[in-house]
Amino acid sequence: MSDTTQELAPHGGENSAATTDRFENPGIPPHVPRRADVDPKAAKRAERQVAALFTLSMLGTLGFIAVYFFMEEGQRGWVFWIGEMDVYHLGLGLTLAVSLLGIGLGAGHWAKTLMSDVEVSEERHPQASDDQARLETAQHLSRGYRSAQLNRRPLLLMTAGGALSLFALPLALQVAGGLGPLPGNKLSITNWKKDMRLMIDPSGTPIRPEHVTQGSVFHVMPEGFVGEAAHELDPSVMMTAKAKDSIILVRLDPAKIKSSKQREWGYQGIVAYSKICTHVGCPVALYEQQTHHLLCPCHQSTFDMTDDCKVIFGPAKRPLPQLPITVDGEGYLVAADGFAEPVGPSFWERG
Numbered sequence: 368m369s370d371t372t373q374e375l376a377p378h379g380g381e382n383s384a385a386t387t388d389r390f391e392n393p394g395i396p397p398h399v400p401r402r403a404d405v406d407p408k409a410a411k412r413a414e415r416q417v418a419a420l421f422t423l424s425m426l427g428t429l430g431f432i433a434v435y436f437f438m439e440e441g442q443r444g445w446v447f448w449i450g451e452m453d454v455y456h457l458g459l460g461l462t463l464a465v466s467l468l469g470i471g472l473g474a475g476h477w478a479k480t481l482m483s484d485v486e487v488s489e490e491r492h493p494q495a496s497d498d499q500a501r502l503e504t505a506q507h508l509s510r511g512y513r514s515a516q517l518n519r520r521p522l523l524l525m526t527a528g529g530a531l532s533l534f535a536l537p538l539a540l541q542v543a544g545g546l547g548p549l550p551g552n553k554l555s556i557t558n559w560k561k562d563m564r565l566m567i568d569p570s571g572t573p574i575r576p577e578h579v580t581q582g583s584v585f586h587v588m589p590e591g592f593v594g595e596a597a598h599e600l601d602p603s604v605m606m607t608a609k610a611k612d613s614i615i616l617v618r619l620d621p622a623k624i625k626s627s628k629q630r631e632w633g634y635q636g637i638v639a640y641s642k643i644c645t646h647v648g649c650p651v652a653l654y655e656q657q658t659h660h661l662l663c664p665c666h667q668s669t670f671d672m673t674d675d676c677k678v679i680f681g682p683a684k685r686p687l688p689q690l691p692i693t694v695d696g697e698g699y700l701v702a703a704d705g706f707a708e709p710v711g712p713s714f715w716e717r718g
């Protein structure tokens with residue numbers, strides 16, 4: 368690097384200075400007219416396509432309103448390829464998607480085909496107005512404030528503010544209502560119960576302690592919700608069970624377990640933890656055998672399995688809940704009880 372280059376870049380990186388030194392600004396490439404710029408027929412066609420996309424969006428919005436007001440919440444129906452499901456929420460989702468997609472595609476197509484695509488460069492100027500203009504604006508606003516008598520009539524100011532704020536409330540409540548009923552305590556209850564066997568997911572095989580060797584990881588579901596038995600279940604029950612009951616089973620060296628509660632709730636070093644991340648609910652399924660860390664692939668929350676699955680890194684706010692386990696009379700691992708706390712994201716516990 369020459370002395371000259373260093374002088375050119377007293378604060379910046381050497382590369383940028385060197386680049387300035389060696390390359391000329393190539394400028395803006397010459398403009399290439401698009402078809403719609405030179406052919407009125409192509410422009411008209413593009414205009415019709417954009418209008419069609421905006422019309423599609425309008426139809427989507429009208430469809431959303433129709434579903435919202437004319438279908439019954441929770442209404443179920445048969446949907447091709449999926450089977451029976453909640454068509455009310457499906458309708459809301461699809462119509463809203465069409466509405467947003469129509470606007471997005473329309474605007475994009477408009478910009479690409481009809482709006483000017485001539486590249487220009489503009490000098491940057493200070494954006495703030497000069498002192499004189501700012502003073503005049505302040506005087507203007509202050510005159511308006513006084514002429515509306517807001518300074519002398521605080522009652523009007525407060526009631527107008529209240530009326531305008533409340534005006535939006537019914538709409539907001541209607542929209543929030545469309546998101547479905549509040550979950551109540553459903554989120555804090557799982558299907559795990561005392562004496563329920565731990566079954567390998569997805570085979571549905573019961574597990575003996577001797578199967579769980581150190582370093583191996585078992586993905587587990589409760590008896591009756593996995594394997595053959597799961598085929599009898601309603602798909603929505605199955606999905607809910609997957610989202611709440613999945614656990615991860617690992618054998619640790621008992622000497623490495625730091626908490627006595629964790630040791631007691633386990634069985635000879637085998638411990639079972641909820642697989643649902645306490646951040647926003649992704650499956651925590653990456654086990655680092657050497658460090659005994661459990662990793663959530665979504666936002667990298669990391670839990671220490673030897674220390675009550677406490678969070679040691681990432682955005683999760685609380686440890687993964689532990690499922691107390693033991694063995695039944697036939698020597699299979701079973702739940703000694705249900706979860707003692709809600710599984711999944713911490714915000715479910717609010718209130």
Ligand code: FES
Nearest residue numbers: 644646647663666
């Ligand atoms: S869901 Fe696990 S870290 Fe975000």
